[in-house]
Amino acid sequence: MNIxxxxxxxxxxxxxxxxxxKQFNDLIKELELLWQEAEHKRxxxxxxxxxxxxxxxxxxxxxxxxxxxxxYTRTYMSHMMLAEFFSx
Numbered sequence: 371m372n373i374x375x376x377x378x379x380x381x382x383x384x385x386x387x388x389x390x391x392k393q394f395n396d397l398i399k400e401l402e403l404l405w406q407e408a409e410h411k412r413x414x415x416x417x418x419x420x421x422x423x424x425x426x427x428x429x430x431x432x433x434x435x436x437x438x439x440x441x442y443t444r445t446y447m448s449h450m451m452l453a454e455f456f457s458x
Contacts, residue, residue, distance in 0.1 A: 371456050373437050387440040394436075402432050430456060 376383050377391035384390055389397070413422045430438065438452050447455075 371434075371437070373433055386444070387437060388444050389440070394440075398433050398436060401436070405432060 373394075376386065377394070380391055383394070387394060410422060428435070434456055438456060441447065441455070442452060
């Protein structure tokens with residue numbers, strides 16, 4: 371699912387995620403830094419063999435993860451269906 375393309379259709383975007391594209395973008399801007407800080411803190415909490423950020427990376431972007439969360443909480447679709455929806 372291309373979130374940028376879907377955000378060009380605000381009514382459809384609202385039906386999918388329950389918020390407007392502007393609200394979604396504002397939320398992403400607000401949460402992304404907090405999420406990065408929490409991830410760094412979580413990954414730095416114990417002794418590591420590799421430096422922080424050298425392991426397996428997340429496939430979806432933060433924006434896609436938030437969109438998946440909204441879609442899941444709105445529809446309760448299965449994780450397999452979400453994977454197909456977001457091409458994973």
